[in-house]
Amino acid sequence: MSIRYDGQVAIVTGSGGGLGRCHAIELAKRGAKVVVNDLGGSVDGSGAGSDAAQAVVAEIEAAGGEAMANGANVAKYDEVEAMVKQAVDKWGRVDILVNNAGILRDKSFAKGTLDDFGLVLDVHLMGSVNCTKACWEIMREQAYGRVVVTTSSSGLYGNFGQTNYGTAKMGVIGMMNTLAQEGAKYNIKINALAPTAATRMTEGLMPEEALKLLTPETVTPAVLFMASEDAPTRTVIAAGAGSFAVARIVESAGKWLPEDEQTPEGIAAHWDEIADTAGETQPQMGAEQTVKMVGLAMEGLGIKQD
Template identity: 55%
Template sequence: MSIRFDDKVAIVTGAGGGLGREYALELARRGARVVVNDLGGSRDGTGHSDAALKVVKEIEAAGGQAMSNGGNVAEYDQMADMVARAKEKWGGVHILINNAGVLRDKTFAKMDPADFEFVVRVHLLGSAFATKACWETFREQNYGRVLMTASSTGLFGNFGQANYGAAKMGLAGLTKTLQIEGAKNNIRVNTIAPTAGTRMTQDIFPEALFDAFSPEKVAPGALYLVSEDAPSNVILGAGAGVFQASYVTLTPGKLLKGDDLSVEGVAAHWDAIVSREGEIVPQSGGEQPMMIGRILQQG
């Protein structure tokens, strides 16, 4: 089975280098027409460059079709303009990979509130803005594939990355609601948590591992999640050719009544509350009160 994108138009944000560049190149190799979006700044979000245009030239040299876009994901009007230009040139947009991001790492104690806000704006609001700009088109054509980029930092935490982690966990939550709202219009929304050796991680990775975690070893997972037969509501970990699934789960918990319905009762029954025996993977927020209702009926 060969997975192709011949009749699809794809937008990849932050595609001037690293993971985004690899996604754009691979989409083009498989037939997609690609909007290569990149503001071209440094990893802290400052400055500009012609990074997107260079990737477009790579795609065209290989016989593919692409256009560059220097829009800032953190500005909704620029994302709307990007989508309008893609539709004008190619008639639609079918795939969006939200990959653009920045880093401004410091411990929370030393972090400037402006740096917290900026990182959340680029990652979380930027992904929401780009997705919103595509959303009505996806609904009209009854087809859309969206990939959000989370991180192990967002899912599990990491020292010195409070701003980045907050944004990345927010993206996983955004995915879970959008995949519900988009389902009736064949819009599938997923999350990838990549681990790759890129400009963003070059001073974090040991040199010996940098090449082992190259972006092309993440791209197969990303492209599957935006393919025609993609699942929806998946959190996929990817790095060095290893692919993993993460889940948000819910334990059955413990019903407390009488004297046990107290602070002391919660402490006394803590082991039962957090026991993972019988835990579920809810597909929507409504499953939590439904589970509580079943426990009340039983208890």
């Protein structure tokens, strides 16, 4: 089976370099027309310029592909709307959105400023929201869409000095979980990439021999899969150095406590049972938690369930 995107239009944010550049080039190689979006700023989000995006477009065109450069700031919805309109005006549709744009303002929570915190959330979280919102109605009307958000192990598991970044990266998972439900009947699938790659953001964090393995090219296949017709939905794929894994949020089976034990002391006394990993499940929607909790209570109270 060959995965291709002939006749499809893709928008890749932050694609002037690193992972985004690789995503854009590989999508184009497989037939997609690509909007190469990049503000052209530094890793911390300062500055702007179109040279990086233009260079990627030139690379795509030299290989026989079709692309356009766009310098929209993903944190500004009016600029994002204009970018999407530009794509639709030229190519008639938007099939694939890869939310890749990001910045870093790493500091411990004690030392970081709220301004930096807000800026990181604006780019990573609201940038993903803005771009997805601008494409959403188009994808609904054409009954097709593939959206990729970029999460991180820093959001899924935490990483010292990255409270702002981790908060934003976990936020896109909440967005994904709900939009997967809302988009299902319109054939819109949304998934998340948790990448490990040697980019401007990882320089100086790892030994040289490890960085040589962590190329963007070893991550992009996961994006190509998530952007394909037969992609899963509501899935977090971790990728790096040619290895791929699925990350899941699970919930323990839980334990109902009698009324006289529904206390902090009762929770402490039964903690091992409450936190037992045996019987963990992966809920598919928030309501499942409510159904489970009520079911446990009814069972504990001896109330017959229909």
